[in-house]
Amino acid sequence: MDLENFKNKARSEYANHKKLKGRLRKIKPKVLDQKFSEAHDEQFEKMDCLECANCCKTTSPIFIQTDIDRLAKVFRMKSSEFIDTYLHRDEEGDFVLNSSPCPFLGEDNKCFVYESRPKACREYPHTNRKNIHGILNLTLKNTMICPAVHEIFQVFLKDFRK
Known part of the structure; x- marks a missing residue:
């Protein structure tokens, strides 16, 4: 996966995807x-996330308390110690990773804590859940991160023309 090429393509299509988001709302x-x-x-029949892992390389999931407790247990730490080591609060007050790429991402793009990963990671890129209307802004943002979401929007550009 050529992530540099993807980033350029995603940037160049963003305005079209933003217009599409408006049509999707209807x-x-x-x-x-x-x-x-x-x-x-x-899309996910064609795509292997292990070839990409751009989400893990560039963004942080939101960690809810159950994620923190579960991962602290994996590392045999107290939850407060896990927070102090790996997390900080963002501008919305949510716990997120201190750095990118994710510290749990291996050289082979495999997650060291896959079985215990946060809920947000389990659900990413959120394109197969209910109430897409409620997360269209997030989904548009994810066209810049996830090649599969980008491709979904590319297909929808053809399917949902004016």
Whole structure:
């Protein structure tokens, strides 16, 4: 996966994707959820996240308390020690990683804590969940991070023309 090429492509398509987001808002919620779910399945049949891992290299998931407690246990730490070692609060007050790439990402793009990974990682890129309407802003942002989400929007550009 050529991530530099992807970043350039994603930047150049962002304005089109932003316009598409406006058109997607007009689609009935259940229909939109179904379209995204189908597109998600189709894209992830073709894509191997281990070839990319751009999400793990460039962004941080939000860590909820159950994630912190679970991972602290994995590292045999107190939850407060895990927070002090790996996390800080962002401008919204959420716990996020201190640095990118994720400290749990291996050279082979495999996650050291995969079985215990945060909920946000388990659900990423959120394109196969209910109420896509509620997260369209996040989904648009993810077109800049995840090649699969970018491709979903590229397909939708053709499917949902004016």
